[in-house]
């Protein structure tokens with residue numbers, strides 16, 4: 400590992416001054432970054448430690464929103480009574496991340512900014528092509544052929560990796576906003592547009608600039624967020640990324656779905672909002688066959704139809720199960 404300088408920031412202003420150079424990266428819990436450095440994926444000359452910026456580690460509630468500081472620890476946010484009550488999908492997504500140690504050390508900001516767990520990206524050597532690691536080198540995953548580990552949606556001819564953040568999926572379903580701050584002030588990004596599909600620049604994971612800090616997450620409060628669930632499907636019950644995950648939220652009038660919000664995880668390099676499915680089940684009674692029929696028809700119509708069939712089938716069943724859990728809350 401390359402030697403690096405270490406700078407402790409105690410305020411956002413401190414950190415913004417320190418991250419000005421291209422050779423500098425910030426470190427929060429270090430759960431992700433130290434792995435990336437060990438794996439040779441990045442080698443910053445200076446690390447700016449954000450962990451002393453206490454103003455970014457709080458969870459608070461306003462009349463209209465839940466506000467989560469970027470440096471809040473995953474385990475603290477998962478256990479926060481307001482988060483559990485106001486946005487159960489977020490608490491459920493967070494409590495299924497990695498292991499207790501990872502949740503105790505990792506921050507919510509670091510979770511959104513983690514990189515893909517694609518084996519070719521993580522364990523690649525210079526002989527294994529990966530356009531995310533070395534732009535222009537190729538994509539070993541594409542050469543190997545699509546499997547259920549890779550993206551169903553938003554793939555490109557350069558990359559088919561998925562993004563592993565559970566939190567990002569819950570935030571996308573709940574129309575959350577991500578606030579970033581740079582030298583010119585703050586910008587607000589919709590959570591569902593924060594992460595990027597690969598396109599021709601798979602090396603870029605998100606829409607934040609290098610000289611910006613992620614400062615907080617804003618989640619609108621309301622009936623939709625309160626009636627939300629997060630379902631994670633994976634090969635073992637703990638310490639594993641989602642094969643497919645679903646954040647689903649509803650509002651009801653009696654047994655009729657007034658509004659639904661659904662985001663899929665594990666199927667793209669960003670949370671995949673299912674707007675057509677949301678529209679198809681709106682106005683349907685969830686206790687009648689019309690609900691299942693509308694859901695299945697809308698899911699089957701989502702293009703492309705060629706990617707891994709098993710994964711699509713799992714996604715379809717997971718969406719229905721998550722919705723049934725949400726309406727039962």
Ligand SMILES: Cc1cc2nc3c(=O)[nH]c(=O)nc-3n(C[C@H](O)[C@H](O)[C@H](O)COP(=O)(O)OP(=O)(O)OC[C@H]3O[C@@H](n4cnc5c(N)ncnc54)[C@H](O)[C@@H]3O)c2cc1C
Nearest residue numbers: 425427428429430431432497505506509510512564565613
């Ligand atoms: C074995 C393992 C299993 C895991 N399983 C899951 C899982 O099941 N589901 C899931 O969602 N995640 C999972 N994770 C990811 C884990 O949640 C993240 O690694 C962790 O949250 C990162 O947070 P951190 O504070 O340690 O970030 P760091 O490692 O400190 O930083 C990560 C990246 O974010 C940048 N960064 C951090 N904070 C900021 C900020 N405020 N502003 C700008 N840049 C910032 C850093 O520069 C770095 O590039 C797993 C990780 C591991 C190692």
